[in-house]
Amino acid sequence: MPMWAPALCIASLAVLALLARRWLAQYFQDGSDSDHAPRLICKPSALAKYLLKTCLAVRAGSQPRWLWSRLPHLQTVWSGVWTAGAAVHFTRDYLQLADEGLVALDWAVAAAGTRRRTSSNSPAPIVLVIPNSFGKITSNVIKLCASALDCGHRPVIFNRRCQNGCLLTTLKLQQFGDPSDLREAVRYIRYKHPSARLFTVSESTGAGLLLSYLGECGSSSYVTCAACISPIFRCQEWFEKGSPWLYHWLLLLYQKTWLSRYTTALGEIIDMEKLFATQTLKELEEALFCQTKKSNLTWDAYWEKNDPLRDVDEVAVPVLCICSQDDPCRGDADTTLPFELFETNPHFFLLLTKHGGHCGFLKSRSSAWSHEVLLEYFKSVSEFFVTEERTKSLSKRKCAGAVNSMSYKCGRGNSNRGDAFCSHNIHEIFSWQRSYTR
Known part of the structure; x- marks a missing residue:
């Protein structure tokens, strides 16, 4: 061995150590937690304020200080492949469509011996999960179903024609943004569970189908609120x-x-x-x-x-989109995210994080921060709408009482006239209508 070989090895190790130190410093820099806190990008509204106030997971952020949490490709592969810790089984319903096509609904059920929380006051909400457009049931979907079960929800996965073991009975495949099959599936779920709230979640390219459905159906979507994890917009x-x-x-x-x-x-x-x-x-x-x-x-x-955004102006329910800046599949956030949509449309909310990969946002091997956010978001939106309805009902009663009082006062002293009603338009005096988009 040449005399200079050991010195070369030591020098090489020193260079590698220096590079590793600089690389690690990139991910463990001394920035404050606020530098990594997620940003909620939306048009100011009462609902936005309520979400920031009640959703603790939004304020907490998604970045545990571990190296793998800062590697987008590792998060992406891990969330798409690893399934450990998700004790979930599925029972399948086949739904025959109007043209005799076939789609499948996989209802998640807890594994034997696993206890799940259930609500005794009202029917458990249903979480309709739309996987990516390729039909791959990823680890992210399985863990989302497990988290929803833990919160007392009933998760169900929508499988398109010919995907995930669903038989092909007609010579027709579902186009990327054609919501006709999903519309029939939602109507079936609504028919079977008429009193249950319906939430919808999509991941990755599955957001194309969900946004198309919400845009085409508008206020007739039967959906309380929706969410997209790492959606592809363009x-x-x-x-x-x-x-x-x-x-x-x-x-x-x-x-x-x-x-x-x-x-x-x-x-x-x-x-x-x-x-x-x-x-x-x-x-x-x-x-x-x-x-x-x-x-x-x-x-x-x-x-x-x-195009998923062709009817986006017709969407009539809140839609939360969780995205990361380091998403390796979607590409650069500045060019692939429609920021103008979230800044001008009161129904859309963008929760943007610095790290998370594509459908990652991992906190541990078996839990994801994005799932915590979604479940808190569903709860907060439901509570907000209940509060709004109570306020509206109270305003209606006050308005009706004011009408009776004003009619009595205006009619008093005019008993010899045939009309004893006030001619004022009461709705110009009392404006009780409220909206979460205000």
């Missing part, structure tokens, strides 16, 4: 630019794998050889819905029909 651009190559390759492989089970049946409407030869998610989406044997849509025309 979906056309996301398909065109793609996510980092590893995630892109895994999603492409996963989608081709489950489509391969229906090669013969789908071959009647889709060029399957062309589909399996695709190299990008954009090409795959085009092969599935644009350039088929029965339709010939342009890429832009397809997104005119399926």
Whole structure:
């Protein structure tokens, strides 16, 4: 061994130690907790003030001071793969749609021997979970169901046609932003549980379906409030630019794998050889819905029909979106998040964190800060609406009493006239209508 070899090894280790120190300092810098506190971006309203006051998890933030919590790729992979600690089983309901298609609803139930809190005062609220558009049931979804069960809710996962073991009974797949199947599923849940509140949650690209549904249905959505974990908003651009190559390759492989089970049946409407030869998610989406044997849509025309934000002005319920600045799948927050939407639309709330990855926000191996926020958010919105309704009812009673009193006073002394009613418009005097968007 040359005489200079030990000195070179020592020098190399010293350089590596210096680089490691600088790298660790990047994640464990002496910044205050306020530097990492999440920001609630929204139009000022009574509901926004109430959420900041009552949702403790929002103020607490999501960043435990551990190295892995600052690594977005590790959080993303961990939340998408690891399922330990989630003691949840599912019972499946198949729902036949109007066109004889089939979707599945997986109701979460606690594992044997596990005690869950239940409410004795009212029917347990239902949490409808919409997974990503590729149908992959991730660890994030399983842990969300477990957390909802712990709080006395009834979680149910919506599975699209041909996904997650749901059989393909018609030669039709659900387009990215087509809410028709989800609308029938919500009506079924409403029919089976008419007195239960309904909350909805989506993750990742599943937000496209949820936002499309809320926009098309407006005030008839039957939903109390909704939430999105790491939503993809600019979906056309996301398909065109793609996510980092590893995630892109895994999603492409996963989608081709489950489509391969229906090669013969789908071959009647889709060029399957062309589909399996695709190299990008954009090409795959085009092969599935644009350039088929029965339709010939342009890429832009397809997104005119399926853009999640096409009817966003019609959304009539509160929607909380939890996003991180270091999301490796969505991309740069400054260009991929529609900040103007949250600053001008009183129904949308953006909770933006510095760290969290894509659908990560992990506090430990089995718990996620985003789930704590969602469950507190559901509770706070419900309480806020109850308070608003009580105030409105009280105002109505006061208004009715004022009408009677003013009618009596205006009619008194005019008994020889035929009209004994006041001619004033009482609603111009008393304005009791209130709204959480004020």
